[in-house]
Amino acid sequence: MKKIRPFNNKNQAIWLYVDLPLLPINAVITNMQTPPEEKPIAIVSLEKNARRIVCCNQLAKHWGVEKSLSLSTALAICPELIVFSRDQQQEKQLLQQLALIAYRFSPEVLLDNQSLWLELSGCEQLFYGYQNLLKKLHQQFLSLKITANTGVGETPLAAKLLCGDIFHQNLPDYSHIQNDLISTTLEKLPSTKKQQQHFKQLGWSTVGDLLNLSHFAISKRFTSELIDTLQLLKGQKPYTLERFKPTTEFYDDIQNPQGIYSKESLLFPMKTLLQRFCHYLMARQCLCNLLTWRFEPLIGEHQSMTIKLSDSQHSWSSLLQLSRLQLERIELPQSIEKISLFCDQFSEMPGDNFDLFGNQLKKSENTSTLIDKLNARLGIKALSRVTTEAEHFPELASTISSVTKKVSSQHQFSVTQQPLWLLSKPAPIKYYNQTLHWQKPLTIISGPERLCSNWWQSEQQRDYYLASDNQGARYWIYRESTNRQWFLHGFFA
16 A cells, blocks of 8 residues: 655645635725625626626625626626625735735745745644644634635645645645646646647646656647746746735725714724734734824825834734724814824834743733823823933932833942932032031931942042931931032931
8 A cells, every 4th residue: 555645854845825716805895894794796897898797706606697797797697796896906905914914824925916825844833733824824814704715735836726615724645635736637737728729639638647748748749838837837947926025114004985984983994904913013023112093084184193102012902992092182184085004113022931831921911001091091291200220320310201111121229328308409518617517417327438420421429428417317418529518419218
């Protein structure tokens, strides 16, 4: 019995072809809040002065509607047919979005008009096997209600020829793939009508009939185009398609020519854009620090809205909540035609933390979430916090800054004994009869402790002392090295 060989060679390429037969339909209805369900749907395009069907769903096909039919014929066959005009720009945007999802599963993604390829060899290690990888990829497509079929092969063209009407949930055995490829009809092979007629005359019907012939035998009967195709099929020539690579900046928009007239109606397109944005973040393995909304009216000036985050985010629901809170504070144009989302400030996504027993540790987000909500409702300048600085002098060692400002580290003061209550400005201390006076005579308990300023700023030195009065109150005082003047800087509790 012949042993079946699986895909287990590290040097062996494994290509997954993803066909998107309903991409024109998916692209049109993806931005609809209430898309038509269980209805015959068709997409039409103007071809040779006639509107013809370019894509239709399964329900429309049951009625007899098919590609290339004129719109009038299609409506005569199926009066309940729901018709949309083709939007190739939205198709391109949706394909880019699906490529972003695919990029999370493979670093090698190729794009075509209504399809994409993923090179999977070695990627299964990140998902604990090919079965889990394909299952997760399928779930991503299902969550967006995208119809997709797949094929698996050693080369991109082989995977395309082996594409069926299913989404593979597991990787087929190598022998099965080889047998399926050999038995594939020549009608699926990219070729001209003349070449197909020549195949029939020679009695060839399958791809295997061609693969059994030598390069010399084929070159004598056919042009170089067929030879190039066979080289692509065998992997002897690279597939020259667009390779997907995420952009360093994110921009996406949704247009509504009819206009949006209420803030509540904005939430659905904003949610859609944020979900696309989070796919982008996951593909690039990063978090966002700031994002900008832009609302453009039919007539008049646009309005912008910036969401600045105290802690980096990648959750679309959290970002939508913050956007909604800030949306309440701004005035929008009467009618909005276009909504866009932009982000160019990112931070690296941290690795997952696990405890001793392998359970993922959850980070507490209560504080940052509260700060972001208050900023969204009250404005970025409404909240501030005290931060420490790398300065020797105490009055310079802390500052008031925005809560959204990133703090690299918390600096420690260089003195060992420091009161919590500091004067906003050091007050001069009188010195007479060889005694220091601040309302009462002061006695030095301990010190000095010398602090020096940064040499490139000034050459200032201070000697700090701990002093007390006759009632036990404690004071933090210092003497300037330049003029020998004494100052009170703070009080101890």
